[in-house]
Amino acid sequence: MRMIAFAASLLLSTPVWAQDSAALVDTAITDHILPGFTSLANASEALKSAAATDCRSDSEALRTAYHKGFDAWMAVNHLRFGPTEADERAFALAFWPDTKGFTPKSLSKLIAAEDPVVADPAEFSEVSVAARGFFAMEFLLYDDRISQLGDDAYRCSLIQAVANDINRNADAILTDWQSTYATLMRTPSPEGPYTTDLAAVAELFKALDTGLQFNEEARLGRPLGTFDKPRPRRAEARRSGRSLQNISVSLSSLEQLASILSAQSPSPSDNLTAAFESALSHAEELQDDPVFAGVSDIQGRLRVEILQQYIGNIRDIVLQELGPALDVTAGFNALDGD
Amino acid sequence: MTRHFLTTSAAVLALTAPAFAATKADVVANYADIAAAKYEDSLTTTKTLQAAVNALIENPSAEALHNAQGAWLASRVPYQQTEVYRFGNAIVDDWEGKVNAWPLDEGLIDYVDADYGGPTDENPLAALNIVANPSFEVAGETIDAADITPALLESLHEADGVEANVATGYHAIEFLLWGQDKNGHNHGAGDRPWTDFAAGDACTGDNCDRRAAYLKAATDLLVSDLEFMAAQWSADGEARSTVTGDADAGLVAILTGMGSLSYGEQAGERMRLGLLLNDPEEEHDCFSDNTHNSHYYDGLGIQNVYLGEYVRVDGSLVSGPSVSDLVAEVNADLDAELQGKLSTTMMSLGRIKTAAESGFSYDQMLERGNEAGEALVMGGVNGLVDQTKSIEAAVKALGLDSLAFEGSDSLDNPDAVFE
Numbered sequence: 001m002r003m004i005a006f007a008a009s010l011l012l013s014t015p016v017w018a019q020d021s022a023a024l025v026d027t028a029i030t031d032h033i034l035p036g037f038t039s040l041a042n043a044s045e046a047l048k049s050a051a052a053t054d055c056r057s058d059s060e061a062l063r064t065a066y067h068k069g070f071d072a073w074m075a076v077n078h079l080r081f082g083p084t085e086a087d088e089r090a091f092a093l094a095f096w097p098d099t100k101g102f103t104p105k106s107l108s109k110l111i112a113a114e115d116p117v118v119a120d121p122a123e124f125s126e127v128s129v130a131a132r133g134f135f136a137m138e139f140l141l142y143d144d145r146i147s148q149l150g151d152d153a154y155r156c157s158l159i160q161a162v163a164n165d166i167n168r169n170a171d172a173i174l175t176d177w178q179s180t181y182a183t184l185m186r187t188p189s190p191e192g193p194y195t196t197d198l199a200a201v202a203e204l205f206k207a208l209d210t211g212l213q214f215n216e217e218a219r220l221g222r223p224l225g226t227f228d229k230p231r232p233r234r235a236e237a238r239r240s241g242r243s244l245q246n247i248s249v250s251l252s253s254l255e256q257l258a259s260i261l262s263a264q265s266p267s268p269s270d271n272l273t274a275a276f277e278s279a280l281s282h283a284e285e286l287q288d289d290p291v292f293a294g295v296s297d298i299q300g301r302l303r304v305e306i307l308q309q310y311i312g313n314i315r316d317i318v319l320q321e322l323g324p325a326l327d328v329t330a331g332f333n334a335l336d337g338d
Numbered sequence: 339m340t341r342h343f344l345t346t347s348a349a350v351l352a353l354t355a356p357a358f359a360a361t362k363a364d365v366v367a368n369y370a371d372i373a374a375a376k377y378e379d380s381l382t383t384t385k386t387l388q389a390a391v392n393a394l395i396e397n398p399s400a401e402a403l404h405n406a407q408g409a410w411l412a413s414r415v416p417y418q419q420t421e422v423y424r425f426g427n428a429i430v431d432d433w434e435g436k437v438n439a440w441p442l443d444e445g446l447i448d449y450v451d452a453d454y455g456g457p458t459d460e461n462p463l464a465a466l467n468i469v470a471n472p473s474f475e476v477a478g479e480t481i482d483a484a485d486i487t488p489a490l491l492e493s494l495h496e497a498d499g500v501e502a503n504v505a506t507g508y509h510a511i512e513f514l515l516w517g518q519d520k521n522g523h524n525h526g527a528g529d530r531p532w533t534d535f536a537a538g539d540a541c542t543g544d545n546c547d548r549r550a551a552y553l554k555a556a557t558d559l560l561v562s563d564l565e566f567m568a569a570q571w572s573a574d575g576e577a578r579s580t581v582t583g584d585a586d587a588g589l590v591a592i593l594t595g596m597g598s599l600s601y602g603e604q605a606g607e608r609m610r611l612g613l614l615l616n617d618p619e620e621e622h623d624c625f626s627d628n629t630h631n632s633h634y635y636d637g638l639g640i641q642n643v644y645l646g647e648y649v650r651v652d653g654s655l656v657s658g659p660s661v662s663d664l665v666a667e668v669n670a671d672l673d674a675e676l677q678g679k680l681s682t683t684m685m686s687l688g689r690i691k692t693a694a695e696s697g698f699s700y701d702q703m704l705e706r707g708n709e710a711g712e713a714l715v716m717g718g719v720n721g722l723v724d725q726t727k728s729i730e731a732a733v734k735a736l737g738l739d740s741l742a743f744e745g746s747d748s749l750d751n752p753d754a755v756f757e
Contacts, residue, residue, distance in 0.1 A: 088614055091614050092614075095614070099460060099501075099502070100458075100460070100502070101458050101460060102615055102617065106615075123707075126706050126707045127706065128614070128615045128617065128706070129615065130614075130615055225499065226499065228499075229498075229499040233460075234460070329739045331597075331730040331733075332597040332598060332600075332601045332602065332726050332729070332730060333601070333602065334601065334602050334606050335602060336425065336597070336601060336602030336603065
């Protein structure tokens, strides 16, 4: 009879052998989500102080604080649900890709008008997301034109306003996680955003998959363009030399999330460990091309395409092995559409 | 053992595959019938636009321009309702960029205001102005544009590999009929003078004959593109046979189209982004200020595909077995929930439309700090996001989840070249 039951469960195609979904969610919150957003709040606090102390665009202390803050964001930027989506916080922290050049356009407009909106944090939080967050800061610190544009004193106030706004959003996300959202996710209820533990697992699974997809299709796909028309200028954060760094930090963090989610599924877990290791060690080998300038020649392009392929392999394992093991699917995401 | 096993598996099969009153085959056939009706209606109304454009060119006047604008607006009503067919059907998605690409760098086509700016990081041809230049260079190659023909426009579409170089389709025509909207966040659409099409000394904006030739070529091309798509859904068309040939795959196409349009495309790219950027040009029909209708009819298309019924432009009804019927068979509560959410979305999109038609236009809603506008637009976004969750549940309830998401994965990762 046990054989019969076993065969029947295979036919039902849900091989859920006593999966403890609540434990997966709890570990993800304790070991991945809360530490990640705590680091972001701390790093953005440091960025705010650095800008208050020295707001010159070539200030070493300010640039270092910018990089640390951006690293901290990259480690959590796949967690796009709940607190990051309230009040458009994630968009305000990082608006990219910017296909129509909204960031330089809106920064130029503020600087040209010397818009007094920079003096009031509440009013500044209503400004276009393109003029806020890490990508606006990158233009203000590293873009040849924007970093010199207009009046120095006004640009200084703008840099401080952007740093304060980043810190305000990072704090708000952390506070929401600590005060309410961690509990909502740990204790499903009919009224909450998650009706079951499995629904919360599905949210984390979707975050993992979408994070991988974004690295593959946007961070690598955009500069790769097509073989005939590579687009190196579309590499993310190329002005501050962070294109590869963003992917490396994001992948390391996604590896941690994947390892938490696969803790109860030995086979996908081993395959995921190996696949992440291949991708991360290949990223290491690409260190001599930090902004993917090499996509324009055949050899350089091949190296970047290989990284993209390694990330695609991770995603295949996530969708085809981990998803069925957890009994969840990726569903629709923001990258659908065109 | 064997006998027991068979009994058990038969029981499981019976549980997982209930006999549907409406068959899957009927549902996908009705879906194809509605597609055929929508694309035929799009074609008919665009032929009316073509006649109005020809009249404008032969006899330019304020009234003739106004008539052509009216015909364009009418042609958008059935077309927007077809957008739900895009993401699930490769034949539609591969073709759609030619007819409805957006957003565009309109300086490619014709004159623009000085503060539009010149070439950008992303697009060296952002201010090319085809109307003014019978010859120009694209990516180092000289293009002879002395005759503006449908073939020339097709060759210039997405020129230099930049998607914002929209040389053809509804939005190129819209720009030629209305011109730039220079009102910013204030009320008012583009205000192209009819004399931009006038002959001889009456001509404004220069090159009226070339502008007219562009408008005619783009309109003729749109008609032939729509003829192509209407044929794909006819009795022996390929788009129809693709969905009817494999009913499960057809159902996946229906639900994928509904979910992708609701979430990533309309809620995200078209609505939320405009609010986030506070940019008045970041609206779908920015020249004509018809965005409220674009959104409304997109939403209506999602709803009428789910319900399996569509009201044609002549008022007749096409209806038949629907996905709603199939979902109701396996989970009546879920069907009621999804129907309710689709209605809520239509109510929210209706509010945007009502406000816009009574004078509070969509670009005003996007202005920084405009709370009423933000609430209206977010109402639509929230409805669309919420209905997506129930669409995902419907995919699962119909037992299509493995098929749906493995299918899209294979599209995302075409081949493992470097394995």
